[in-house]
Amino acid sequence: MQGAFRSNVFVNVPFDSAYAPLFQAIIFAVSDCGYLVRCTRETQDAGQTRIEKLYRIVEECQLGIHDISRTQLDSSNRLPRFNMPFELGLFLGAKSFGGGRQKKKICLILDKVPYRYQKFISDIAGQDLHAHYNKTETVISVVRDWIRDNSASTQIPSGVIIAKRYSKFQRDLPGLCKRMNLTKSTLTFNDYRQLIARWQKVNPW
Numbered sequence: 001m002q003g004a005f006r007s008n009v010f011v012n013v014p015f016d017s018a019y020a021p022l023f024q025a026i027i028f029a030v031s032d033c034g035y036l037v038r039c040t041r042e043t044q045d046a047g048q049t050r051i052e053k054l055y056r057i058v059e060e061c062q063l064g065i066h067d068i069s070r071t072q073l074d075s076s077n078r079l080p081r082f083n084m085p086f087e088l089g090l091f092l093g094a095k096s097f098g099g100g101r102q103k104k105k106i107c108l109i110l111d112k113v114p115y116r117y118q119k120f121i122s123d124i125a126g127q128d129l130h131a132h133y134n135k136t137e138t139v140i141s142v143v144r145d146w147i148r149d150n151s152a153s154t155q156i157p158s159g160v161i162i163a164k165r166y167s168k169f170q171r172d173l174p175g176l177c178k179r180m181n182l183t184k185s186t187l188t189f190n191d192y193r194q195l196i197a198r199w200q201k202v203n204p205w
Contacts, residue, residue, distance in 0.1 A: 041189035
């Protein structure tokens, strides 16, 4: 499941329902570019702490996608969520202080609009951030272009093509779920990743 270091992409994004359309689009875009999405939702091991899981996944991924757009207060606790900036810091720290292949890590940092990050995480000034404007088509194109720029492959379709493929996948998803005896509303991360792989086999570029 882990694949090769160079084809593993650590995805560090919000997991709430409001972000779900973007998360699903990112998973599809990464997969359609021929890479493997890795995130903390891939395993449920009660014997492993979350931080241990993070260390392992970050170590196994050369590429990382980090969305720091979730800055608002949680509706129930009235506190912000710091998981995404923390995991970004962990990834950058592995690149700076790790040895061997860890030095080859490459990351994409996302926010919903340009330059907003300067008001709440100015320490990453100088990093090349990209805005997605909360649009699935935009995040697909950004992810595709970033992977293309950091890939040896010259056979990756354009972001526009991948976005059209994603729309078709979404239309086909209910039927796929039915054939696999799955329920769309209760799909796990691994269910969703597997359904994308099955769909791609019969819908190659």
